[in-house]
Amino acid sequence: MMTGFRLNLSPLKEPLGFVKVVEWLTAIFAFGSVGGFSGTNIITLLCGDGKNETLSANFHYPFRLSQIPLVPSNTSICNHSVAATYLVGDSASASEFFVGTGVVCFLYSMAALLVYLGYMHVYKDSDFGPIFDFLLTAILVFLWLVCSSAWAKGLQNVKDATNSNGINNTLALCKGNNVTCSVTEFANLRSLNFSVVFGFLNMFVWAGNAWFVYKETRWHSQKFSQPGPGHQQVPAPI
Template identity: 85%
Template sequence: MMTGFRLNLSPLKEPLGFIKLVEWLTAIFAFGSCGGFSGTNIISLFCGDGANETLNANFHYPFRLSQVPLVEGNTSICNRSITTTYLVGDSASSAEFFVGIGVVCFLYCMVALLVYLGYMHVYKDSDFGPIFDFVITAVLVFLWLVCSSAWAKGLQHVKDATDTSGIRATLEICEGRNVTCEVTEFANMRTLNISVVFGYLNMLVWAGNAWFVYKETRWHSQKLSSQPGPGRQQVPAPI
């Protein structure tokens, strides 16, 4: 059996290769829209004496909000001394998990496409290749479901910690009667919402791809060969 590289672009015209290319693109959109995020919320403090103060809440991937200073050093705000204050929350684990799965899928798709386009004759002539491909695909379907759900929950925590109610709960001065705190400008989190959408989209695409990978395995061929053909009559067993 020849095992050398043979360039053949025909698998891209078939569901097995075409969907793998789609998975490669959706993985890029998923981890790129999350891992590259950086935003700022502007908080306005309306003091009782008519003066106004502003604070900036700068947060970015991987969203370790507890390490993001809201007030640095001993700062005077509304004639009151405020010590160093940080945002509340940490969504780093879910964000990094989500991006990590995206990167793994991106790399796996590149390797799979290399095999499909250059070593398809080896892939189809062996049992190991299709079975390994199917198992990895099934595992990644589950991981996309888990990481997308975890990141959706983590993103909600980021939104809660950086909105007006979250800032008021973080800044002690906002609990005073003479000071009103309000987030007047919000960071655009559209790309983060898109990342969650692409996470679940990846799960659906990989689930669909699992069927076409399964058809390449010997499990599917054995199932077909065990089924009686059309017009074939079963002979009764002798008594």
């Protein structure tokens, strides 16, 4: 059996190869929209004496909010001494799990495309290739479901911690003291919202691809090649 590289672009015209290209692209959109994010919310404080002051809540990937200072050091705000204060929450595990899954799928899609386009003759001549491909695809479907759900909850936690209610609950100065705190400028979270959509989209794309990969396995071929009850196998002509 020849095992050398043989470039063949025909798999790209079939669902098996075409969907892999789609998976490669959607994985990039998923982890890329989270991994490079950085945003700032501007908090306006209306002091009792008519004076206004502002604070900045700068948050970014991986969203360890508890390490991000809202008030970096002992500071006088609205004529009150305010101790160093940090945002509340930590969505690092959810965001890193999501990005990690996306990177793994990105790399696996490229590796699978290399096999499909250069070693399809080896892939189809062995049981190991299609079965390994199917099992790993099924695992990745599950990972996309889990990481997308976790990141959707993690993103909501980020929003809750950086909105007006979250800031009021975090900054003691905003509780009484005749000081009103509110977020007047919000970071653009569109890319993060899209990341959740792309996460679940990846789950559906990989689930659909699992069927086409399953058709390449011997489990599928045996299912349709075995004779049914009451039927005799006809010997092949000599």
